[in-house]
Amino acid sequence: MSPLRSLLKMHLPFSSYKAKPVLFHFFFLVFTLNSFSQQNKNTYYDSIFNKYATTSNPGKTIFYILKTGSAVNFNSCSYITMRVLSPQVYIVKISDTAFLKGAYSCAGKIAPANNTWKLSPSLEEKTDRFFHKKTVSTFTITSGDIIALLASWNKKKLNIKIAQVHKEANAAVIACGAGYFQAYLLPDTALYFADIYIKPQTEIQLIGYNRSVNAINLAQHIIPGATGSGITIGIKEKKMDEADIDLQKRIQPSAIAGTETDNHATVIASLAGGAGNSFYTGKGLAWKSRFYPSSYATLFPDDGNLLVQNSVSVQNHSYGTIIQNFYGAEGAAYDAQTWQHKNILHIFSSGNKGQESSTQGQYANIPGFANLTGNFKMAKNIITVAATDTGLAVAPFSSAGPLYDGRIAPQIAALGPNGTSDAAAIVSGAVALLQQVYKDSNNNIVPPASLMKAALFNSADDVGNKGIDHHSGFGAVNVFNAVKIIQQRRYDGNTLAQNENWIKNITVPARAANLKITLCWTDTASPVNNNKALVNDLDIELIEIATGSIYKPWQLSTFAAADSLQMLPTRKRDSLNTAEQISIDFPAAGQYQIRVAARQVQTIAKQEFNIACTWDTLNTFQFTNPVNANDINRNENEVLTIKWRTAVADTNTTGTLHISYNNGATWQLLTPAIKLFRQKFNWLIPDTSTTARLRMEGAAGTFYSPDFIIAPVTSLQVEFLCTDSMQLSWNKHAYAGSYQVYTLTDSAYLKSYVTTADTTVIIRRTAITGNVYAVEPLLSNNLPATRSAAIDVRNQGVNCFYKTLLAENRGDKVELILELSTINKTDSFLFEKININGSNTRPLQKNSPVTGQSVYRAVDAAPAAGSNYYRVRIWLKNGGSIYTEPVSVIYNGDQFIFLYPNPVSSKQPLNYQLKNITDGLSFQLLDITGRVIKTQPIGYAGKIETTGLPTGFYFCRLVKTDGTIIDAGKVVITR
Numbered sequence: 001m002s003p004l005r006s007l008l009k010m011h012l013p014f015s016s017y018k019a020k021p022v023l024f025h026f027f028f029l030v031f032t033l034n035s036f037s038q039q040n041k042n043t044y045y046d047s048i049f050n051k052y053a054t055t056s057n058p059g060k061t062i063f064y065i066l067k068t069g070s071a072v073n074f075n076s077c078s079y080i081t082m083r084v085l086s087p088q089v090y091i092v093k094i095s096d097t098a099f100l101k102g103a104y105s106c107a108g109k110i111a112p113a114n115n116t117w118k119l120s121p122s123l124e125e126k127t128d129r130f131f132h133k134k135t136v137s138t139f140t141i142t143s144g145d146i147i148a149l150l151a152s153w154n155k156k157k158l159n160i161k162i163a164q165v166h167k168e169a170n171a172a173v174i175a176c177g178a179g180y181f182q183a184y185l186l187p188d189t190a191l192y193f194a195d196i197y198i199k200p201q202t203e204i205q206l207i208g209y210n211r212s213v214n215a216i217n218l219a220q221h222i223i224p225g226a227t228g229s230g231i232t233i234g235i236k237e238k239k240m241d242e243a244d245i246d247l248q249k250r251i252q253p254s255a256i257a258g259t260e261t262d263n264h265a266t267v268i269a270s271l272a273g274g275a276g277n278s279f280y281t282g283k284g285l286a287w288k289s290r291f292y293p294s295s296y297a298t299l300f301p302d303d304g305n306l307l308v309q310n311s312v313s314v315q316n317h318s319y320g321t322i323i324q325n326f327y328g329a330e331g332a333a334y335d336a337q338t339w340q341h342k343n344i345l346h347i348f349s350s351g352n353k354g355q356e357s358s359t360q361g362q363y364a365n366i367p368g369f370a371n372l373t374g375n376f377k378m379a380k381n382i383i384t385v386a387a388t389d390t391g392l393a394v395a396p397f398s399s400a401g402p403l404y405d406g407r408i409a410p411q412i413a414a415l416g417p418n419g420t421s422d423a424a425a426i427v428s429g430a431v432a433l434l435q436q437v438y439k440d441s442n443n444n445i446v447p448p449a450s451l452m453k454a455a456l457f458n459s460a461d462d463v464g465n466k467g468i469d470h471h472s473g474f475g476a477v478n479v480f481n482a483v484k485i486i487q488q489r490r491y492d493g494n495t496l497a498q499n500e501n502w503i504k505n506i507t508v509p510a511r512a513a514n515l516k517i518t519l520c521w522t523d524t525a526s527p528v529n530n531n532k533a534l535v536n537d538l539d540i541e542l543i544e545i546a547t548g549s550i551y552k553p554w555q556l557s558t559f560a561a562a563d564s565l566q567m568l569p570t571r572k573r574d575s576l577n578t579a580e581q582i583s584i585d586f587p588a589a590g591q592y593q594i595r596v597a598a599r600q601v602q603t604i605a606k607q608e609f610n611i612a613c614t615w616d617t618l619n620t621f622q623f624t625n626p627v628n629a630n631d632i633n634r635n636e637n638e639v640l641t642i643k644w645r646t647a648v649a650d651t652n653t654t655g656t657l658h659i660s661y662n663n664g665a666t667w668q669l670l671t672p673a674i675k676l677f678r679q680k681f682n683w684l685i686p687d688t689s690t691t692a693r694l695r696m697e698g699a700a701g702t703f704y705s706p707d708f709i710i711a712p713v714t715s716l717q718v719e720f721l722c723t724d725s726m727q728l729s730w731n732k733h734a735y736a737g738s739y740q741v742y743t744l745t746d747s748a749y750l751k752s753y754v755t756t757a758d759t760t761v762i763i764r765r766t767a768i769t770g771n772v773y774a775v776e777p778l779l780s781n782n783l784p785a786t787r788s789a790a791i792d793v794r795n796q797g798v799n800c801f802y803k804t805l806l807a808e809n810r811g812d813k814v815e816l817i818l819e820l821s822t823i824n825k826t827d828s829f830l831f832e833k834i835n836i837n838g839s840n841t842r843p844l845q846k847n848s849p850v851t852g853q854s855v856y857r858a859v860d861a862a863p864a865a866g867s868n869y870y871r872v873r874i875w876l877k878n879g880g881s882i883y884t885e886p887v888s889v890i891y892n893g894d895q896f897i898f899l900y901p902n903p904v905s906s907k908q909p910l911n912y913q914l915k916n917i918t919d920g921l922s923f924q925l926l927d928i929t930g931r932v933i934k935t936q937p938i939g940y941a942g943k944i945e946t947t948g949l950p951t952g953f954y955f956c957r958l959v960k961t962d963g964t965i966i967d968a969g970k971v972v973i974t975r
Contacts, residue, residue, distance in 0.1 A: 046109075048089045053111035062189050063117070066090045067109040082192065083117060084531050091117045115186045120195035120375070120529060121326045121360040130178050137178045138163065138197035140299075141185075142329045142528055146170040149190045158184060166300040168340075169333030173197050173298070193528040195328050195375070198321035200296045202237065202264045203352045203373070203421045210390040212625040212643060213415040214426060215480035216285055219433065221627045226483050228273055228286020228432040230439060234307060234315030235269050237296045238262035245772055245790065246274035246282040249748035251291045252310060256302060258295035264421065265293070268318050271422055272429035277750050277772070279789040280630040285429030285479060286436070299330045299376055304341045313435050313446050316428035317348040318421035320373025325361035325404040327526060327533050328375030335525035335533075338381035338449060342522050342608065345449035346382040347428045348374075349420035350410040351399030354471075361404045362560045369470060369565050371399045372409060380533045380578045381522050383453060384409050386472050387416025387423040390641075392463045394471045395419075401470040402565065405532045406558030407576045411453070411473040412460055430456065430479045437486045447486075450520040450578075451493060451610040455485040457579055458518040458612035467569045467583070468554050474518070474581060480624075485612050492613070495606035496538065496598035503595050504611075510589040511618040513647040517542060517594060518581045519553070521609040532576070536607050537600040539573055542582045545591040553580035575599075586649060587615070616647040619700035621676075626708045629786040633713055634685045642670075642681045642694060644703075651677045655698035661690045663707070670694075685710060689734035691781065707783055709735065714788040716775050719760070719822040721793055722800035722882070727822065728773060728793075729760040733785060736777035742787070743770035750774060750790065800882050801826060803854075807870050807889040811915065814860040814889050816844070818872050823849035829874045831858035834886065836869055844870075865893025866900070896967040897923075897958050903972035906951060909943035910971065921966065926955040951975055 049067045068088050080093040091113055116124065130137075143149040150162060150172060159180060164173040176185070185191060211217045219226055232252065239258040242251050244266050250273075258265075269284075269291050276283025292312045294302045296319050307315070338344055351373030363370035377384050387398040394400075394413060398420055401409035414430075416423035431452050438447040459482040460475030468474055485491060494502050508515060519540040526533045542551040554569035558576070574580045594611065601607045625643035626632050632640055642657070655676050658667040674681055676698060689712070694705035711734055719727035730739070738757045742750040745768065753768070754761060755778070771794050776787035797803050803819040816831050831844040845858035860868065868891055872884045892898040892915040904910045912923065917940045925934040925944075936944055938958075950973070957968040 045086055045089050048085050049109055049111070052085070052091065052113050052117045053109075054114040055111070062093055063113040064092055064094050065109075065111055065113040065117070066092055081527065083527050083529055085117075086531055118186060118191060118194055120193070120324075120328055122196050122324060123194060125359060126178075126196070131182045132179055134177050134179060136161075136175050137181070138173060138175045139181060140171060140173050140195040140197050140329050141191055142169065142171045142193040142332075143190050144170060144192065145190070146172050149188070152190065153185070153188075160185070164298050164300070166298070166333060168304060169300055169329060169336055171300060171329045171333060193329055197299075198324075198374075200237075200299060200319040200321055200374070202262075202319050203349045203419050210415065210637075210641070211281075212631060212641065213388070213390055213392065214430075214476060215478045215624060216426070217631055218480040218624050218627055219285075219483055220283075222480065223437075223483055223487065225440075226433045226437055226487075228289035228429065228436050230444075231286060231289045231313060231432040231436050232292050232311040233269075233272050233286065233289050233428055233432050234292045234294060234302070234312040235265060235272075236294045236302065236315055236317050237268070237319055238265045239293055239295075240265040240269045240291065244270070245277040245744060246270050246284075247291065250275070250289070251293060254293050254310070256295060256306070257293040258297065264318070267418065268316060268421060268425040271417070271425035272316060273432065275749050277744055277774075277790055280786065285426065286432035289429075289432050289436075299374070300333050301330075301337045301346070304337045304344065307344060308341060313343055314345050314347065314428055314431040314452075316425055317346060317376075318424045320349060320351045320353075320377070320399075323351075323353055323356060323358045323360075323371045323373060323399075324375040324378070325358045325363060325370055325372075326375055327378045327404065327528065327530055329528055330374070330376035331378040331533075332525045332528045334376055334379040335381050335523065338379075338522055339524045342448050342450070343446040345431055345452050346379075347424050347431065348377050348382055348384045349424040350377065350384045350386050352387075352397045352419050354394075354396055354398045354400055362406075363402065363404070363565075366560065366562050366565070369400050369562065370402055370404070372401065372403070373399060377409070378403050378533065380407065381449065383411050383427060383456070384473075385420060385424040385427045386410040386413035387420040388413050388463065388472070388476055390415065392461065392476050394464055398423075398471070401473075402556070402558060403533075405534075405576060407533065408468060408470065408473055408556060408579075410471075411579065412456055413463060413472040413476045415476075427456070427477055430477055430482060433479065433483055434486050437483055441487075441489075448493070448522070448608065448610060450522050450608065451491055451612075453579060454491060454518045454520040454610045454612040455482050457520070457581060458516050458614055459485055465566070465568060468556060468581065469569075470556060470565055474579070481614075485614060490612060490614050491610060493608065493610035494596075495608050496596065496601065497606050498598055498601045501595055501597050502609075503593055506592050506594060506613060508587050508589055508592055508615065509617075512587050512589065512615045513618050513649070514583070514585060515587040515613075515615040516581065516583040517611060517613045518579065519596060519609060519611050520579045521607060523578050524603040534576055534578065535600075535603055536598075537575055538580075538607060538609055539597045539599050540580050540582060540611070541595050541597075542584075543593040543595060544588065545593060546588070551582050551584065553582050586618075618647050618649060621646045621696060621698075621700065621703040623694055623696075623703070623705035627706060629709050629784045632685060632708060632710055633786065634687065634710070635713060638685055640683050640685050642683050644676075644679055644696065646676050646679065648676050648700075651675065653677070653699065655696045657681055658695040658697070660693045660695065663691070664693060664695075664704075667695060691735070691783065707781075709779065709783050709785055711735070711785070713786050714739075714775055714777055716773065716788045716791050718791070718793050718796045718798040720801045720825070721796075721798045721821075722765075724766055725762055725764050726793060727760060727762045728775070730775050730788060732759050733777035733779070735779040735781055735783070736785070737780040738778045740776045740778055742774045742776065742790075743768060744772035744790070745770040799884065801874050801876070802872070802884055805870070805872055805884045805887050807868070807887045809889050809891060809913075814863045814868060814870075814891060816858045816860070816870055816872075816887075818856045818858075818884070820849060820854045820856070820874075823851070823854065825876055825878070827875045827877045829856070829872050832871050832873060833860060834869050834871055836867070838871070838886065863889075863891040863893075865891055865895065865898070867891075895969070897969070899956070899969065899971060902970075903974045904946055906946050906949060906973050906975060909945050909947075911941075911943055912938065913941045914938075918966075920961045922959050922961075924957050924959055925949075925971065926957070928953060928955070930955070946973055949973055 083091040273286040273289040274284035414423040414426040457474040552571040654673040774790040777785040
């Protein structure tokens with residue numbers, strides 16, 4: 001076995017460590033170093049060194065593995081670091097023998113590096129069998145200059161296929177045999193990293209939907225100016241439906257869009273920024289935003305300059321691959337792009353593999369943890385999103401952290417109507433709102449992504465374990481509170497050079513609660529497959545001036561065991577994450593000092609950062625659901641979750657919840673003693689039409705909700721649809737004084753067409769081009785009412801005064817069935833039998849409409865064998881008349897099987913219909929000599945293919961399974 005093959009076989013699970021420490025995979029080292037003696041640390045470092053060192057003739061290798069006495073000693077040496085394997089073991093690039101001589105004086109150990117250091121953990125897991133295969137595999141590779149590397153391979157005429165090239169990341173996707181890759185490509189000194197390429201897939205799993213869960217309804221009701229106007233949301237997956245009425249006219253042209261339209265992409269775009277034309281459920285967060293589609297056919301980021309040129313400031317990624325716990329080429333590429341374009345924020349679904357475990361890295365084989373789907377989700381400048389149910393519990397299928405190096409992920413959670421895909425879309429829409437609100441008050445400048453992250457994380461509602469955790473990150477997104485941070489300018493930011501400090505003094509008032517401060521920054525990319533992603537490290541702390549108490553940010557345990565990863569966070573310095581948060585439940589009133597320190601800034605002169613700072617006030621109270629008519633739809637859900645926001649010092653504090661149906665004249669008790677900190681109460685909506693108002697009474701006072709409406713949602717119907725006119729009608733609303741009719745014509749949004757006091761309207765189709773309509777009750781008490789769902793009048797099964805006319809073969813007769821769409825304007829109607837061109841009519845039956853009846857029947861007792869044609873003439877009360885479209889039916893007559901057309905062209909099939917439904921029959925075609933040339937089992941009706949049969953005269957017969965002939969005839973096949 002080759003040295004490379006031997007090295008690839010050295011990966012063992014954690015349980016193997018005590019028995020064979022020298023074979024232990026280097027990714028298991030990070031979490032244990034502080035728990036062992038220096039002697040044990042050296043043993044670990046030696047195992048890493050031995051794994052990637054080679055004693056064979058290195059030839060012209062320029063890559064060496066170094067083990068230093070300490071990180072400080074090594075940092076004094078001027079070599080190019082390719083990859084950090086541990087705090088004291090490095091892969092370095094040495095292209096000069098003088099440098100190599102210096103390395104010996106700087107390192108405790110030094111040796112040529114074998115090629116295994118270039119492999120991702122996914123490739124390291126592959127066995128000899130994979131690398132001995134001749135079948136083609138697809139690889140992701142990186143280099144210092146990918147264009148030069150591919151050019152050199154082309155010059156050497158290497159047998160590879162280049163699928164993708166990503167210049168920004170110096171990366172490419174190539175295809176070749178695995179053995180060929182190992183033998184001819186991996187040894188190339190210009191190749192720095194290799195991974196197996198995995199195709200993406202959308203992440204769907206149905207769990208339900210409720211717009212109040214992330215305070216979306218509250219934001220749209222109380223801050224109506226937050227619409228996403230002027231923001232372009234990138235959607236990176238397959239193509240969305242450009243004809244969808246919630247997206248139409250807002251999808252920008254894109255040369256990099258996918259070619260295949262997919263419903264998943266349409267749903268994702270609708271959640272993030274749907275117009276709400278279809279219904280209120282189709283209204284996304286940033287409903288006035290635009291969309292820029294691209295394709296996830298490449299897992300690398302889209303060209304950053306192209307995104308900027310098309311004004312994309314937030315991009316949604318609702319897809320994943322497999323569980324990958326390493327900082328791969330894609331993850332580094334996203335960090336590199338966002339380092340260059342610091343206003344672009346990428347939002348990723350965390351994945352739907354929350355109950356699985358990784359096979360890689362220090363968190364291997366821990367079910368329920370470290371199972372994000374795709375190495376691109378290991379990037380540090382992005383947001384990954386978990387999915388919750390409507391009760392804000394993280395869904396079991398939602399992928400969890402930590403990331404490969406212990407960082408917190410997912411960073412935030414949101415309702416996932418169809419899994420983490422939809423949760424990511426909600427956060428993308430939330431970011432678009434924040435960006436728009438910021439731009440509106442900052443000279444149209446797009447905010448830094450670090451500020452958007454700080455606002456989202458700082459305003460999130462705590463879910464799951466108290467404080468941050470590896471399942472929901474900083475909590476569930478609260479759109480209303482996040483927008484308020486930007487709107488009220490409860491943020492700050494600056495830049496810091498190495499060892500500099502930034503200080504901000506704040507005054508915390510009496511009765512403050514839930515003080516929270518979040519620091520975020522955008523970091524430069526780390527080397528691919530590095531043991532740690534963080535490069536530029538900032539620290540935050542909060543000092544209480546009066547006492548000198550210092551509050552550090554919250555940190556989670558990174559020890560690789562399930563019970564440790566489930567532990568509550570503790571306060572300590574954070575040296576892993578680019579987001580750090582300090583919180584105090586009940587801070588003492590007084591002066592505080594926020595201090596941000598630049599512990600390590602090495603890739604830029606000054607590191608930019610942002611903070612968000614908020615607190616609540618004890619014993620305040622606000623109802624947050626219902627706040628508008630769309631929050632109550634008994635047909636959709638009979639149970640309404642009444643919600644409020646409050647801060648109480650004692651979790652045993654209770655309140656009494658009442659409801660009034662008569663403007664507060666009298667009150668009915670809903671619950672006598674509900675704990676206020678729960679902030680919700682489930683209520684069965686009464687089956688009635690009424691106005692209502694809520695009241696909460698407690699020690700802190702009495703609080704009221706806005707008035708709201710309980711009533712059936714208005715439903716729109718088409719009465720008739722003629723060429724020149726149509727009639728729409730709807731159910732009467734108990735409190736409506738009039739109704740607003742909307743239509744969708746040349747705009748991206750529904751526009752008002754007419755206002756009427758009636759529950760019906762006749763529209764001249766020659767005066768308007770729209771086919772989509774909706775109606776909204778305008779209430780006499782000035783409360784908002786829920787608008788009807790929009791309908792396309794062409795898709796309602798309604799014609800000109802009638803819906804359908806059917807003709808059905810009943811064996812010995814034909815039955816006609818007519819359904820009228822309206823009887824108010826119909827005087828009478830006549831069923832007629834006609835020939836194929838509509839002439840030679842024969843009346844069958846005349847009727848007058850009966851109140852309450854829309855379906856009428858007639859019978860043709862003497863149909864002719866073959867095709868029979870029918871229609872209905874409808875006389876209107878205004879004196880005019882119309883005809884229905886003709887319908888036809890095949891009647892067998894005396895024949896058990898009816899064949900048509902006959903003669904039949906050899907280019908078309910022969911159709912058949914049986915007189916009765918009979919099982920176990922076969923159709924046989926015979927030539928003039930009586931030889932059976934075709935046998936086909938048949939049902940009640942269908943087709944018999946004649947393709948390939950010579951033209952001419954044929955006999956045919958219908959045969960039972962026992963050989964009995966049921967019917968026989970002749971068939972002529974023509975050219």
